Amino acid sequence: MKEDHQRILTRRTFLKEAIWGGCLAGLGGLVGLSWTRSTRSGTVWQIDPAKCIACGRCATHCVLQPSAVRCVHDFKMCGYCRICFGFFDPQPFAINEGAENQLCPTGALKRRFVEDPYYEYTVDEGLCIGCGRCVKGCNAFGNGSLKLQVKQDICAHCNNCSIAEVCPSGAFNRIPKAQAYLWGMER
């Protein structure tokens, strides 16, 4: 009886050992398989300006308040228009900087005279909430130099970005950390 008991124990131990080894090998295999598909640098979330339709969800769905998405201005592309539809309401009362004429809900887009007939537009990052109204206007009537981008120093780098979840145009994706901003065109 005693011998029998011991034999069962050994069998059980052997089985346990075998499964243990199998699990260890499995974990090793998983690392190996992932290794073949791994990238050395991490990834970050970014908006592809070529796909972005400036729907405004970036402002409302980010876990951060205000959103990590802000408007950035690509000055090299900007036409320095006198009447900028990123800045002005499509039907302004007058062509001046009065609040009633501006599109930006927080007054984050600043307009400054450069020389006739050019005006410079700059984004105040601290005021911008990433709603994308200016981006929409600039894309529709201008050069599209205003773009929504994830500010990487603000972004919490969530594993599951809650903006990407609701992005209707598939513009919100992971990209390699090395090039953390996308301009949508060659610079």
Next chain:
Amino acid sequence: MKAMVIAVLTVGGLTWAVERFPPPQFESNYVRPTEVLRGPRPVIWESIDLAVLFAGLFLASLFVHKVRYRRAIFGLMIVSLLYLGFFRKGCICPVGALQNVASAVFTQGRSIPLFVVLLFVGPLLFSLFFGRVFCGAVCPLGAVQDLVVVRPLSIPGWLESIGRLAGYTYLGLAVITAAISGVFLVCRYDPFVSIFRFSGNLYILILGGCLVVIGLFVARPYCRFVCPYGMILRNLSRLARRPVTISPEDCINCGLCAAACPFGAIKGPTRPLQRAMISRFRGLFLAWLVGTIILILAGLWLGRMAGSGISRLDTTVQMAASLAKKRVGPSYIQEAVAAYLASGGSAEGLTQDAAAILARYRLGGALLGAWMGLVIGAKALAACMVRPGKDYYADPASCLACGRCFVYCPKEHLRRGDVRSDHGQN
């Protein structure tokens, strides 16, 4: 102003960008400013996070197995909560990494940073050697719940076992949705991440709050019944080289440890079965073996049917349904359909894509069903196997390595020298 159209190569591929107003040549000495773009955290931080995780795992193993000191384990848990939870905002998370790994392993063309793989494998590796030391002292989600264990109720073993089916289902669901659609359910419904960030989705915050309140009475409810990573850890811990022990000394069967454990992880002595019972249990075991196979087959069939329901988590499937006017999705789905069509996509293409994804979900659902059949069958089989023992021991699967029992075991006090044994001295 002349309107001019210039074709420009974009990063993503060939698209047409419109440059209606050419950038002006300024006559004044105006210099174009450049936008200041600050990059993400330097890559070195990934190594630091990984080092913190592994140092935490190593220290936890040391505190649980060598030092055997509850306060040290608790201290480590707090440090880990502060670093991984509040400082890193809960997103250096092996629990969530499960989905990144599933997504990369099962889908061609998806890549994964090596650091995420190591994040996922580290705690599993430690559990094969030292039990669930990750759960006890490193996991920030566990730490939040551990802090609110005030009046834990004891839950009968069978109820706990049934409750864990939720966790196993969640695990299977998380793997198939991550593998097929890249939808990360575990992150989406991570109840404590809003607490770490002091912001986030209101409903998730409410969910987290509810779990904290439940946690006052049911110790660590997420860890025990929901956490998908915990379900893997508990099964690997069964095989641990050095499972967590209440005391290295001989047990005196006082039962204080079982009363101290808020997680019901300590099992008491069981009498060896009588001969008649042994044969009865053996019969039951064999019957359940057949039963398990039937359950797996039934699961395959049921899961295949459930597949189309699960596929609604996928954006493409939702878009196709919205396009076919079968279901009115949320507003972003309707906009997604509009954006898809506006960018030159065809309705047939979308329907075909959705059908392909649906087929994958039917397979995934069938596998999920089979998995659930296996889990239920295995639970029943385990119930037929009675492990006779004379002593109290910590069940390696359920033990979260928190070290509470160390404080209550009288033998531990003796071993430590807190109290003196007077046996044989007077």
